[in-house]
Amino acid sequence: MTELDTNSLEQLDLITKYLGPSSKQHAQNIRCANAHNPATAVRLIWERLDARFGSPEMIESSLHSRIVNFPKRSNENRKDLYDLADLAAEIESIHRDEKFSTIFAYFDSSLGVNRFVTRLPYNIREKWTTTAYKSKNNGAYTKSAVLGRLEG
Known part of the structure; x- marks a missing residue:
């Protein structure tokens, strides 16, 4: 928003235009309650969105x-495999953030990796199991090994 050089009213319009249905309702409620102060409305909307949708537990869930x-x-x-690789990459990226590292440690375990x-497909799963499991990771599945196999 800063790069767009928008004022508070323009920010409110953009926020409410591009949010999904549930988050949009939160934004509209806050906007109405703070109609006299758009800057406060923008701040409160971002705080609400972060609390409601940006908590580590919500993101992990x-x-x-x-x-x-x-x-x-x-x-x-093959497109579906890229979709799965993209999901693994998204989790890897979020896991690197210190705020999320503890809750996303689950994805470092064999249980978390097995979800991927x-x-x-069966033949890729078998190939991954024989090459990534134990030989490269000291006997443990890791999400980076899954990501490497999906991209390789």
Whole structure:
């Protein structure tokens, strides 16, 4: 918003225009309650969005749900493998943030990594298991090994 050189009213318009249905309702409520002070409304909206949707627990829950709901893949559709690799890369990126490192440590465990591995086509899953498991990671699955196998 700063780069766009917008004032508070313009920021409010942009925020409410591009939010999803649930978050948009929060923003509109705060905007109405602070109609006399758009700068305060913008600040309160960002605080609410961060508290409601940006907490480590909410982000972890959302990503966990995306993994669990990600269908098992066949060899026919390579695009789906890229989608799974993108999801793994997103988790890896978030995990690097100190704010999220503790709650995302789950994805360093075999249980967390297995969530990804079980979504792979059978032949890739078997290949990953024989090359990444134990030989490169001292007997433990790691998300970086999964990410490497998905991208490789």
